[in-house]
Amino acid sequence: MKKILLAVVFGVASLSSINTQAQVSVNINIGSQPQWGPAGYDHVDYYYLPDIDTYYNVPNKQYIYLNNGNWVFNNSLPSRYRNYDLYNSYKVVINSPKPYLSHKVHVKEYSKYKGYKGKQRVIRDSRSIRQSKPAGNKNKYREAKGNSKSREGKGNGKHGNGSGNNGKH
Structure with a gap:
């Protein structure tokens, strides 16, 4: 009887010691986002630029825009936008695949941001805030540091507008 009980205990112990592997994938592309992108995102697939009705594919570093009814994928903007200021x-x-296929939805939802004059903090400017500590004024540094760590566009991870409220004002 002791041998059977001992065998059961060893059997259960060996089954419980089998290693299970959990695979966790965290996709962070902070370094590949352009300096003119809005600050506060760990991962971005696309930017939509309502002023010029254009998308930017972050991983491929390509602009996607309509030309004569066809989507064009290019490493630079067309000449008609040569004076367009991406930083301002x-x-x-x-963060959804091929957002240009839902273009009509994006135009309807985000056309209110055409010509938007509110300042949207860009990556270039947020990095300088984090890296430079003003001498003698710790409160300003804490405020800037706290703001640079905020996570804008929280929610379902599909859409965000860079202002911390997922496209809803």
Whole structure:
């Protein structure tokens, strides 16, 4: 009887010691986002630029825009936008595949940001805030540091507008 009980205990112990592996995938692409992108996102697939009705594919570093009814994928903007200021324009973060296929929805939802004059903090400017500590004024540094760590566009991870409220004002 002791041998059977001992065998059961060893059997249960060996089954419980089998290693299970959990695979966790965290996708962070902070370093690949352009300096003109809105600050506060660990991962971005696309930006939608309502002013020029264009998408930017972050991983592929390509602009996607309509030309004569066809989507064009290019490493630079067309010449008609050569004076367009990416640093002072409004960007909408979109984390869904091929957002240009839902273009009519994006135009309807984000056309209110065409010509938007509110300042959207960009990555270039947020990095300088984090890296430079003003001498003698710790409160300002804490405030800037706290703001640079905020996570804008919380929610379902599909869309965000860079202002911390997922496209809803």
